[in-house]
Amino acid sequence: MSQIIPKILITGATGQVGSKTIDFLLSNPEIEIIAAVRTPEKAKPFAALGIKTVLLDFDDENTHLAALEGIDRLLMVTGYTVDMLRQSKVLLDNAKKAGVKHIVHLGACGPDNTTIGHWAWHQLVERYIEWYGFTFTHLRPETFMQNLLSYGGKKAITNGVINAYVEGARLSWVDVADVAQVAAIALQYPEAHAGKTYRLGYDACSFDELALKMTSIIGKPFRYEALSPDVFLQNMIAAGADMAYMGCVYDHWKRYAAGTIPGADETFDNFKSITGKEPTRWNAFIEKHKTELNY
Template identity: 25%
Template sequence: MEVLVTGASGNVGAYVVEELSRRGERVVAAGTDVDKLKRRFGEQARPVVLDLTDPGTYPGALAGVDRVFLIRPPHLGKPEDLYPFIDALKEHGIQLVAFLSLMGVEKNPFPPHHKIEKYIEAAGLPYAHIRPGFFMQNLSGIHAAEIKAMNQVFIPAGKSRTSFIDAADIGLAAATVLRDPKVYTNTCYTLTGAESLDYDQVAEILSRVTGRNITYARPGLWKYRQYYIRQRKLDPSYVNVTVALYLMTRLGTAAAVTPDFTQLTGREPRSLEDFVRRHVDCF
């Protein structure tokens, strides 16, 4: 049987595909753009079309599959968007659903991941909830523009700390549970890096590695929102979600360091400095 990886072209899904196929699992890489998946994975995975909002695509994606890595694509803001696919998993007799959730959702009902976790559990599906903190890839992705152009970390996180994790480590942890569904049935893991950094420390690391003077601009939430909507021209509803997440971060919700990654994989999480060195071209 095969493992279905949703969001296979995304930050985490791509690493889940790589980690599973490296360990000899047969992997089905799913997304709405099958040509992108073919180019990305070649022989590493079998590409299939899966649109979570189109139940007509479910049977083809689930054929021959007994385990699933499930993500909520960021633009699907309502938890209900994922319910039809979760119902289909139940019908299909899946052995384990590893759901990419979010650190702290067990105590916070507002992010959609909270209701999605509850829906998976209520469906009686064997689950492993993967709850990561902030991805290091946020720095090399969405926030890299200001680092590159202005030598500024333009993030409204105040003086708070964040225990960043590399999406590559999340991919390794997800592959670990998916390879051994019986052992990891009905479990939850909060995945963080090994250190909790404030954004002045993030700017110091970026400066050290790039050799430039990069500073933390520490914008207010409103200034950040206006800039990302007006200058960056990003979708206001997406920007509002990030504002809410940085508000929570200011309250300390992103700071905790947990041992879960090491307990699960036997490895130390990759450090932010190592990440910046490996992805220095992004900055």
């Protein structure tokens, strides 16, 4: 009797975490990877790699059940708008109907008692997952190291000048690839990671400290110029961004800058026990991305 191969659906498959999670899963012949895409055009790169795709639009619930048919495990990655609350609820309602067993949810930073708006929204989604009785793994990454390469579609550094909205705050950081690796492991071995909430942040640094590290490793001068969080707010308004969400982001920049986020630079020691490897730290990240950071 042939063994039934578990089917894993990756939402956010074209994004940073989703695409890297797929990369980590590709070497495992004992699972079937299915990438969720919004349009047939976005399916083409996956088809070229021999990866099956389904059409799924978070905002069109009529696409959900067909996309979730036969799926055992789901990586859930939502967008950066307040709609993530409704989208998550409806997708989870349909995942329950479809018989999905395990949810790996990409959330946000913070302890359970966080009062940062968008972090708290993710925790409401976590509670809904638990209420439904899915087995689950909650991922709570700290600030992505990749934000130093680009943020909001723009380069984060211009001619060696780093701009950010947090004054001199030290933040906890994680490489997107490390988040994806934990996601991939939780999707492959749900029984070992069910019921776990993994906070993912492995190196604490201020932007001044990062400028010194880059100057040393790249051999050109870097410096940090703090911007007021009000600059971020005006930029988001001008860009027509979803202000329910971006208002929360503005608030958290203000709190970082004022030093009023408890444990903002807290790091964790769970990565090696999950993956068997050491997490990426800043010196290695800068070395790896030297070409992109150089100017």
